[in-house]
Amino acid sequence: MNDSHPARLRADRVRLGYKGNTISDQLSVDIPDEKFTVIIGPNACGKSTLLRALARLLTPEAGTVLLDDKPVTDYPAKELARRVGLLPQSSTAPDGIRVADLVARGRYPHQTMLRQWSRADEEAVAAAMAATGVTELSARPVEQLSGGQRQRVWISMVLAQQTPIILLDEPTTYLDIAYQIQLLDLCRSLNRDSGRTVVAVLHDLNHAFRYADHLIAMRDGRVVACGEPAEIVTAELVREVFALRCRIVADPETGTPLVIPLAENAAQVH
Known part of the structure; x- marks a missing residue:
């Protein structure tokens, strides 16, 4: 890991699970500061569980989640x-x-008690809604919106929070392809232009490989590989993590790894 971007947020040998069902054990993850980190892996591999622990929504049964070397529980x-x-x-x-x-x-x-609603709050809310394209929806009841519109509103709320670290669990859910790219471009600009640390769980591998500075690949509650996509992404890694046979080629737009599933995958399904 680049020493200029140490991990402010990290999980140290945590055991995570629900109601006695262990998802991950002895899991250690560093989130490099001021980077765009993407977590990938098959369903039920522990991606969302890890994110919940990093945000203190889930308390580890063992181990510690640390922010600036201080337990998040403190x-x-x-x-x-x-x-x-x-x-x-x-x-x-x-x-x-x-x-x-x-x-x-x-x-x-x-x-x-000493700081109530201010002009800075108004500006933060307006900027967040503009960034996600929901300004024109400001007076609408949330319940009347489509799934994609609601998702953009929730993202706006997180942006309005103006935190130096942003955790996004499947943020492109319900969004059509144009808004998916817009959102991922926004995440990258938040990282590069304002130095925010962004962590996202994504299902689309080609989006993950194109946008991530740092990639964490998980399977069965453990980290299989982590690092820059160009350094760790191989056909063997995709097969190990997703049981998918593929070719990895260079994305013609960005040069980042691009997954091409082999035709035999489809043949085996039928």
């Missing part, structure tokens, strides 16, 4: 929410809430 809730923002896999909005009001909830961690 931070007051509002302080942690000013440092780490999370878009979970699924979210439910209160009945009847308008888009602008939901996005404004991202500013809650910044409110105190």
Whole structure:
């Protein structure tokens, strides 16, 4: 890992699971600071579980999640929410809430007895909605929106939080291809232009390989490989992680690894 980008956020030998069902054990992961990290892996391999632990929504049964060398459990809730923002896999909005009001909830961690709603909050909300293309929806009830529109509103709320670390669990869900690319371009610009650390769980491998500075490949609750996509992505890695036979070629637009599934994969399904 590049020493100029040490890991502010990391999991140290954690055991993660639900109701006695262990998903990961002795799992250690470093999230390099000021990088765009993408986590990939098959369904139920522990990607979302790891993200929930990094955001303190799930307490490890053993081991520790650390932020700036301090256990995340030691931070007051509002302080942690000013440092780490999370878009979970699924979210439910209160009945009847308008888009602008939901996005404004991202500013809650910044409110105190001495600091109430301010012009800075208004500007943060407006900028977040503009970045995700939902400004024109600001007065609409969230429940009346399509799945893709709602997803962009939830992303707006996380952006309005203005945290230096952003965790996104399958952020491209429900989005059509144009908005998927727009969102991933936005994530990259947040990383490169404002130095934010962005972590996303993605299912589309070619999106992951094109956008990630740092890639974490998981299977069965463990990390199979991590590093820059150009250095670690091989046909053998894709086969090991996803049981998919493929060719890896250079993306003609970016030169990043591009997955071409072999035709025999489709033949075996029929």
